[in-house]
Amino acid sequence: xxxxxxxxxxxxxxxxxxxxxxxxxxxxxxxxxxxxxxxxxxxxxxxxxxxxxxxxxxxxxxxxxxxxxxxxxxxxxxxxxxxxxxxxxxxxxxxxxxxxxxxxxxxxxxxxxxxxxxxxxxxxxxxxxxxxxxxxxxxxxxxxxxxxxxxxxxxxxxxxxxxxxxxxxxxxxxxxxxxxxxxxxxxxxxxxxxxxxxxxxxxxxxxxxxxxxxxxxxxxxxxxxxxxxxxxxxxxxxxxxxxxxxxxxxxxxxxxxxxxxxxxxxxxxxxxxxxxxxxxxxxxxxxxxxxxxxxxxxxxxxxxxxxxxxxxxxxxxxxxxxxxxxxxxxxxxxxxxxxxxxxxxxxxxxxxxxxxxxxxxxxxxxxxxxxxxxxxxxxxxxxxxxxxxxxxxxxxxxxxxxxxxxxxxxxxxxxxxxxxxxxxxxxxxxxxxxxxxxxxxxxxxxxxxxxxxxxxxxxxxxxxxxxxxxxxxxxxxx
Amino acid sequence: xxxxxxxxxxxxxxxxxxxxxxxxxxxxxxxxxxxxxxxxxxxxxxxxxxxxxxxxxxxxxxxxxxxxxxxxxxxxxxxxxxxxxxxxxxxxxxxxxxxxxxxxxxxxxxxxxxxxxxxxxxxxxxxxxxxxxxxxxxxxxxxxxxxxxxxxxxxxxxxxxxxxxxxxxxxxxxxxxxxxxxxxxxxxxxxxxxxxxxxxxxxxxxxxxxxxxxxxxxxxxxxxxxxxxxxxxxxxxxxxxxxxxxxxxxxxxxxxxxxxxxxxxxxxxxxxxxxxxxxxxxxxxxxxxxxxxxxxxxx
Numbered sequence: 122x123x124x125x126x127x128x129x130x131x132x133x134x135x136x137x138x139x140x141x142x143x144x145x146x147x148x149x150x151x152x153x154x155x156x157x158x159x160x161x162x163x164x165x166x167x168x169x170x171x172x173x174x175x176x177x178x179x180x181x182x183x184x185x186x187x188x189x190x191x192x193x194x195x196x197x198x199x200x201x202x203x204x205x206x207x208x209x210x211x212x213x214x215x216x217x218x219x220x221x222x223x224x225x226x227x228x229x230x231x232x233x234x235x236x237x238x239x240x241x242x243x244x245x246x247x248x249x250x251x252x253x254x255x256x257x258x259x260x261x262x263x264x265x266x267x268x269x270x271x272x273x274x275x276x277x278x279x280x281x282x283x284x285x286x287x288x289x290x291x292x293x294x295x296x297x298x299x300x301x302x303x304x305x306x307x308x309x310x311x312x313x314x315x316x317x318x319x320x321x322x323x324x325x326x327x328x329x330x331x332x333x334x335x336x337x338x339x340x341x342x343x344x345x346x347x348x349x350x351x352x353x354x355x356x357x358x359x360x361x362x363x364x365x366x367x368x369x370x371x372x373x374x375x376x377x378x379x380x381x382x383x384x385x386x387x388x389x390x391x392x393x394x395x396x397x398x399x400x401x402x403x404x405x406x407x408x409x410x411x412x413x414x415x416x417x418x419x420x421x422x423x424x425x426x427x428x429x430x431x432x433x434x435x436x437x438x439x440x441x442x443x444x445x446x447x448x449x450x451x452x453x454x455x456x457x458x459x460x461x462x463x464x465x466x467x468x469x470x471x472x473x474x475x476x477x478x479x480x481x482x483x484x485x486x487x488x489x490x491x492x493x494x495x496x497x498x499x500x501x502x503x504x505x506x507x508x509x510x511x512x513x514x515x516x517x518x519x520x521x522x523x524x525x526x527x528x529x530x531x532x533x534x535x536x537x538x539x540x541x542x543x544x545x546x547x548x549x550x551x552x553x554x555x556x557x558x559x560x561x562x563x564x565x566x567x568x569x570x571x572x573x574x575x576x577x578x579x580x581x582x583x584x585x586x587x588x589x590x591x592x593x594x595x596x597x598x599x
Numbered sequence: 600x601x602x603x604x605x606x607x608x609x610x611x612x613x614x615x616x617x618x619x620x621x622x623x624x625x626x627x628x629x630x631x632x633x634x635x636x637x638x639x640x641x642x643x644x645x646x647x648x649x650x651x652x653x654x655x656x657x658x659x660x661x662x663x664x665x666x667x668x669x670x671x672x673x674x675x676x677x678x679x680x681x682x683x684x685x686x687x688x689x690x691x692x693x694x695x696x697x698x699x700x701x702x703x704x705x706x707x708x709x710x711x712x713x714x715x716x717x718x719x720x721x722x723x724x725x726x727x728x729x730x731x732x733x734x735x736x737x738x739x740x741x742x743x744x745x746x747x748x749x750x751x752x753x754x755x756x757x758x759x760x761x762x763x764x765x766x767x768x769x770x771x772x773x774x775x776x777x778x779x780x781x782x783x784x785x786x787x788x789x790x791x792x793x794x795x796x797x798x799x800x801x802x803x804x805x806x807x808x809x810x811x812x813x814x815x816x817x818x819x820x821x822x823x824x825x826x827x828x829x830x831x832x833x834x835x836x837x838x839x840x841x842x843x844x845x846x847x848x849x850x851x852x853x854x855x856x857x858x859x860x861x862x863x864x865x866x867x868x869x870x871x872x873x874x875x876x877x878x879x880x881x882x883x884x885x886x887x888x889x890x891x892x893x894x895x896x897x898x
Contacts, residue, residue, distance in 0.1 A: 353669075392666070449649070450654050450850055508852065561822075596686070596688035597660070597688070
């Protein structure tokens, strides 16, 4: 535009210059005046344009300086982040989360804890007896956990036994990056069977495990194997899992065989009811092979006998838990009701062997079929009636059910009196608990129990227990 | 065997259900749920894991939370270890690779603001302290603005087709927010210097923003319930330096506050603390409108 106008001026000027001299002065003056006006007009417009241009430049400059200061801010932020990072740097920057559990009891028992047995049931091999009398140290648990890389997480939990020795409670990897709700766990882990099994002992609401856990799983089922879990893409929690394991633990045994010793299938569903209730329930099935699973007993004359079971065990577990807290806030008051039912069927051969004795009753081994169909259950309620204070009651029982011991039935050798541990007995127990938790990291507990696990005797127990948690803040399972 | 096949079939049918919303957001606390709704509009489906009546420090990894985290594209939480008691468990149990720590689907609001009360030393003897600083960052509305920018960028990153929509909504939200901020600061001018007693150190950012004064907390140490001896110490302190009110969040236990209120003759003031904590705190705007109105009424 500007260029075109300037050309126009030039043309006009040239034209004016080329005017014949004889042109009248008046006419010339008129033309000159017109040109002057045009010039003025264009100069004014040029000035305006120049002004706008310089304004635009100034604006751009401001924008630039703003951008610069933003950059400076970003740089400062980066410096701050870098400083924070270097503060967290060094060789231990990737240290995993470490936590330690301290536990101990003071126990008073009316019966000798060293003589503890659950009459009517095969010994499950775990440390299922009550704690030692007087002061006693519980398991000290050391847990180390961390993400390994973007794909795996690793956890190891070692239990330091009070009289020496370290046991690996759990040591497993867990996938983080599988799609579609799948997850795999491998190594040694607590089976997802039932409700209580996956929880560590220090997180239990009572000092010890319910009777069915003691009798059928030796307190807790640890799998050396693999677990595949799948969570359904639904608002209701639907969790399905399958476990394959070596099955070295009761009700299986270390059979030194290739292949898989135990298989488990687990299904759980859970959700909320309103904003104050949360629940979870499920069924689990475990199939385990036992080969040469032996235990010590005494015959009718008090001589030592080794009994060995070889066969198959099938365990069904049904579990349910309901938790209440006002509007989902458990800080002040909450209530927890939980129960589980276990049924164990064992089918195979039992062998009776008293040949190790110097003067045996029979001096021979007897083998015959064994079928056992036994069950157990517990129900417990724990109420936090005041911040930090809880009271709980548990009733647990085992049902002897049917136990067909071919050796006794055929009447050729040992009688029922030679199998005192398998005597017809259905244990029961009543347990009352009070605990005080000053913080999430400490708990003191008083537990009173009347335990009829042994045939014909009642063990009245008083336990005072402490549980302390040091280090990393662990997240608790539901 | 037949039963298992049938179960698997049902499971597959459920798995095949399409997601209805573009972006499934799992918000740990109501304030981030409300913010995600503001920025996402109908393009985001927001699930809020906890309510204003729940103590954010004491949340359980309920089955419903695991189920919801399973389908989430984005988890929006505070961070600074506020959710440490339950979120790690939900994340490992949910079988969802998108929302693991370090993935774009894991958003921690505390990363985008300046933290207050960052402890110089860390020891549990000091109570339940957070190494990263006081995590109740949402009560300073200027923090909300910073987090909104970061969150909308994250939403745009996860859902590129709707990126411009999120940015436009965020721009509109921030404009409204700046106006509201100016209004709140004007309304709250008389609150400057107002002395308060709090229950837990969960009002720190609100107090800092409005220039109020925190004289003490009912909790003797973070996370510990009020004790008789601590309350009587506070009472003695209040006789020398009186406070205008005892400020509680909707989820705090009123008992300790009532005792002190009676003896020190100052009112207990319950603030919504987060969205849903009072009838008027229906969204983030309502949260600050109501909080300031309640504080002004106690002035």
